[in-house]
Amino acid sequence: MTLELKTTEYLKRPKSKSQKSSFESCSSVCQNGGQCTGPTTCACATGWSGDMCTIAICTNTCQNGGTCTAPDNCTCATGWTKSTCETAICTNACQNGGQCITPGNCTCVAGWSGATCTITCSSRFLTQISYTVGQNPRIVAAADLNNDNKPDIVTANGFTNGFSVILNAGDGTFLAQATYTTGTYQYSIAIGDFNSDTKPDIVTANDALGNVGVFLNAGSGTFSAQTTYTSGTNPRGVTVGDLNNDNKLDIIVANYGSNNVGVLLNAGSGTFLAQVTYATDSGTWGVTVADLNSDGKLDIISANSETTTISVLINAGSGTFLTRVSYTVGSRPFSVAAADINSDSKVDIVVANTYSNTVGVLLNSGTGTFSAQTTYPTNSYPYSVAIADMNNDTKLDIIECTAVSNDVGVLLNAGSGTFLAQTTYPVVNDATSVVIADFNSDNKPDMVATNFNMNTVSVFIQC
Numbered sequence: 078m079t080l081e082l083k084t085t086e087y088l089k090r091p092k093s094k095s096q097k098s099s100f101e102s103c104s105s106v107c108q109n110g111g112q113c114t115g116p117t118t119c120a121c122a123t124g125w126s127g128d129m130c131t132i133a134i135c136t137n138t139c140q141n142g143g144t145c146t147a148p149d150n151c152t153c154a155t156g157w158t159k160s161t162c163e164t165a166i167c168t169n170a171c172q173n174g175g176q177c178i179t180p181g182n183c184t185c186v187a188g189w190s191g192a193t194c195t196i197t198c199s200s201r202f203l204t205q206i207s208y209t210v211g212q213n214p215r216i217v218a219a220a221d222l223n224n225d226n227k228p229d230i231v232t233a234n235g236f237t238n239g240f241s242v243i244l245n246a247g248d249g250t251f252l253a254q255a256t257y258t259t260g261t262y263q264y265s266i267a268i269g270d271f272n273s274d275t276k277p278d279i280v281t282a283n284d285a286l287g288n289v290g291v292f293l294n295a296g297s298g299t300f301s302a303q304t305t306y307t308s309g310t311n312p313r314g315v316t317v318g319d320l321n322n323d324n325k326l327d328i329i330v331a332n333y334g335s336n337n338v339g340v341l342l343n344a345g346s347g348t349f350l351a352q353v354t355y356a357t358d359s360g361t362w363g364v365t366v367a368d369l370n371s372d373g374k375l376d377i378i379s380a381n382s383e384t385t386t387i388s389v390l391i392n393a394g395s396g397t398f399l400t401r402v403s404y405t406v407g408s409r410p411f412s413v414a415a416a417d418i419n420s421d422s423k424v425d426i427v428v429a430n431t432y433s434n435t436v437g438v439l440l441n442s443g444t445g446t447f448s449a450q451t452t453y454p455t456n457s458y459p460y461s462v463a464i465a466d467m468n469n470d471t472k473l474d475i476i477e478c479t480a481v482s483n484d485v486g487v488l489l490n491a492g493s494g495t496f497l498a499q500t501t502y503p504v505v506n507d508a509t510s511v512v513i514a515d516f517n518s519d520n521k522p523d524m525v526a527t528n529f530n531m532n533t534v535s536v537f538i539q540c
Contacts, residue, residue, distance in 0.1 A: 124148025137161045156180025169193050182518050190540040192248060192517075198540035200502075201467075201487070205535040207505055207528065208251050211237035214527040216461075217534055219514040220268040220277045223298030228514040230525055232534060233266035233281060240266055240281060244298050249517030249538050257292060257300055261285035269317035269326040270294075272347030280328055282312035289315060289330055293347050306341055306349050310334030313382075318366035318375045321396030331357075331364040331379055338364055338379055342396050355390055355398045359383040367415035367424045370445030380410040380428055387413055387428055391445055406450050407433030416464040417441075418473045419494030427475055429462040436462055436477050440494050453496050456482030465513040465522050467539075478508035478526050485511055485526050485537070506531045 107113050110122035111130030121130035125148065135145035142154035143162030153162035157180065164177075171183035175194030178184045185194035190203055211234030222229040227245035234241060238261050241254040260283025271278045276294035281303070283290055287310055290303035309332025320327045325343035330352070332339055336359050339352035360383025369376040374392035379401075381388060385408055388401040407430025418425045423441035428450070430437050434457055437450035458481040467474045472490035477499075479486065483506055486499035507529035516523045517538055524537040 135161070141165075167193075178520065182520070184520055185540070188540065190519075190538065196540075200540070201500070202502055202524070202537040202539055205502070205504065205537050206250070207531075207533040207535050208243055208254070209533055210234060210241035210243065210254050211239055211256055212532050213237070213529055214241070214510075214532065214534060215263075215529060216265045216510045217512050217525055217527050218266050218268050219512045219516075219525060222268075222277055222294065223296075224276065227518065228516055229298060230534060230536075231266055231268065231279060232527060233263045234532075235262055235264065238263060240279065242298060242300075243534075245516060249523065249536070251536070255299070257303075259283050259290045259303060260288060260305065264313045265315045265331075267315045267317050267328075271317075271326055271343060273325065278347060280315055280317065282308070282315040282330055284311050284313060284333075287312065289328060289341070291328075291347065291349070304348070306352070308332055308339050308341075308352060309337055309354060312339075313362045314364040314379075316364050316366055320366070320375050320392065321394075322374065327396060329364055329366060329377060331361040333361055333382070336361055336381075338377055338390070340377075340396060340398070353397070355401065357381055357388040357390075357401055358386045358403050361388075363410070363412040363429075365413050365415050369415070369424050369441065371423065376445060378413050378415055378426060380406075380413040382409050382411050382431075385410070387426065387439075389426075389445065389447070402446075404439060404447055404450070406430055406437045406439075407435050407452065409433075410437075412459075412461045414462050414464045416473050418464065418475075418490060420472065425494060427462050427464055429459040429477055431458055431460055431480075434459065436475055436488070438475075438494060438496070451495075453488055453499070455479060455486050455499060456484055456501060458482065459486070460508070461510040463511055463513050467513075467522055469521065476511055476513060476524065478504070478511040480507050480509050480529065483508060485524060502537060504528055504535045505533060508535075 107119035109125045111119040114120045126132045133145045139151035141157045143151040146152045167177035174186040175183040190196045210232045213235040214232035216233040219228045232241045239258045243251040259281045262285045264284045265282040279292040281290045288305040292300040308330045311334035313333040314331035328341040330339045337354040341349040357379045358381035362382040363380035366375040377390040379388045386403040390398040409432040411431045412429040426439040428437045435452040439447040456479045459477045460480040463476045475488040484501040488496040488499045505528040508526045509529045511526040521539040
């Protein structure tokens with residue numbers, strides 16, 4: 078008790094001039110060589126800033142996740158080095174003129190491929206490697222199913238009533254398939270995160286049962302049993318997109334036997350409302366979505382296989398659609414894709430005219446209307462079409478596959494939305510679908526195509 082009173086008395090005593098200066102000269106400690114210049118201010122030494130001189134200054138900004146930890150000194154994130162963390166580290170040195178562009182990944186010059194650019198190749202792609210999937214794979218899709226930053230492969234297998242998942246082993250090769258049961262005679266498949274858990278889920282079009290099956294990702298690229306939703310008659314195509322701008326992916330299904338597209342809006346948690354249908358022309362088969370009139374809403378394009386048309390349905394808002402506008406294309410269009418192929422910031426349409434042995438390009442005239450198609454010859458029976466920049470020239474190219482000629486054709490963009498004659502790459506047998514993805518993380522697009530009658534897919538790694 079005596080000590081407490083003395084302490085109180087001391088605190089109540091008036092401070093001497095020297096004590097006042099000592100206590101009030103700085104309310105905080107200036108660090109890293111800073112000098113106190115007032116009650117709450119520090120004059121920092123060169124290379125430091127902040128109230129207490131604790132923030133380092135780097136004249137040149139630290140890059141690639143690096144942090145400025147001392148004046149002009151960056152502490153780099155794993156995989157990066159040099160003064161501003163601008164240089165990637167490849168543990169195994171890139172050979173034959175290759176450059177380490179991102180950590181652990183070499184970008185090779187023409188004629189070389191492989192993890193360290195030691196494999197020679199004389200064409201755009203290395204020799205195809207085939208992987209076993211289910212019986213009669215009709216459609217192939219690719220996405221990172223197990224969140225390891227490497228695209229995996231999924232196939233819709235018509236006669237095994239299911240789909241196959243083959244996970245990427247990490248270097249562009251793939252593990253043995255895992256299979257999942259769907260409805261009878263599955264025609265198509267699409268991938269998207271339906272329940273907002275950052276894991277990609279799967280939806281299938283089950284032709285004979287007239288429904289779509291939703292398989293939620295259970296983690297590590299495995300999937301729970303399907304939940305089915307009624308579609309129209311003979312669903313042949315399926316895709317996904319956020320149609321009503323609620324940040325949840327919806328399902329769009331091409332109902333071949335009903336001559337319409339069905340829209341199933343996401344009700345949350347990966348469940349869906351009953352479909353609302355919109356009429357197309359006869360034999361709706363392929364379907365995709367894109368913002369065709371630059372209004373921030375996704376529109377629908379269908380390929381109508383029993384006619385010579387595609388149908389465009391403009392989004393009226395809230396995931397509802399206006400009456401179709403149809404455009405003449407070639408005979409029996411089965412597949413359709415959309416992207417800006419002439420670099421005018423408007424989305425164009427590419428269609429596979431299966432019985433005409435052509436691909437058709439319809440350039441966007443503005444506000445979601447399209448010019449007459451320009452056609453480019455393919456080999457026999459082009460069944461599927463995709464769009465990607467295959468040669469890294471910032472112009473989108475066309476990739477198609479033929480079910481009779483057994484090849485994949487690449488048509489390089491010549492500029493202004495025109496295309497060079499195709500270069501073909503043989504597949505094993507009866508290519509009905511092709512998808513583009515970077516399977517080996519070398520920043521170059523690779524291809525995977527189905528071999529319908531051989532129960533395999535062929536993976537083409539780009540040199």
